[in-house]
Every structure is written in structure tokens, then in C-alpha cells.
Amino acid sequence: MLWLILGLVLGALFIWMATRSNFKLTWYEWILVALATILALFAIQNYSASLTELEPRAANFLLMMFGLPAVVLAAIAAGLAVFRLMRSKKASSQPTAAKP
Numbered sequence: 001m002l003w004l005i006l007g008l009v010l011g012a013l014f015i016w017m018a019t020r021s022n023f024k025l026t027w028y029e030w031i032l033v034a035l036a037t038i039l040a041l042f043a044i045q046n047y048s049a050s051l052t053e054l055e056p057r058a059a060n061f062l063l064m065m066f067g068l069p070a071v072v073l074a075a076i077a078a079g080l081a082v083f084r085l086m087r088s089k090k091a092s093s094q095p096t097a098a099k100p
Helices: 002-017 026-050 057-092
Strands: none
Touching: 002 026, 002 057
16 A cells, blocks of 8 residues: 555656646756655665564664665755756846947
8 A cells, every 4th residue: 555655646746747837857857856766665665674574673774775865866856956946047137238
């Protein structure tokens, strides 16, 4: 049931991100988001499987080993997108000098 709900939520989020007109990502930001999502899903799966096998220390270790890189990649992708958006807004707000 967990994977069904996660799949529905991720699919809806992906469709929402892809169809928004004011939300544009470059190709490398999409790759970073995809890698972060894969690592996060892998971390969740390993964590839940290790807890099911009554190995809490391994579960915490695997969550840290795969979850932390997922968070870092997602933060890098978000930072790149925000920085690009701020830079484009700053460039569009500056008046251009009239040529004589």
C-alpha cells in the first residue's frame, strides 16, 4: 500500500511540475530531481525492509547513506532553479539604456 500511495503522489507531482507554465527546469535540473527521487525511494525501501527484519541499526544506517544524498541532490536542484529564476528576474527588471 505504501508503494501505491508513493507512486500516485510522485506521479501527480511530476505531472504538476511538467505542466506548469511558470515552472521551468533545465535538463540537468530534471536529472538531479530524478536522481534525488530514485535515491529517496531506495532509502525508504531499505529503511522499511530493514525495520521489518528487526534490524534498526542497519535501517538507520541505510537511511543515512541513501537519504542524505537524496536530500543534498534535491537541495542542489532547487537552489539552481531558484538562482536561475532570481537572476532572470533581476535581468528583466533592469532598464536598458537607449542607444543614440
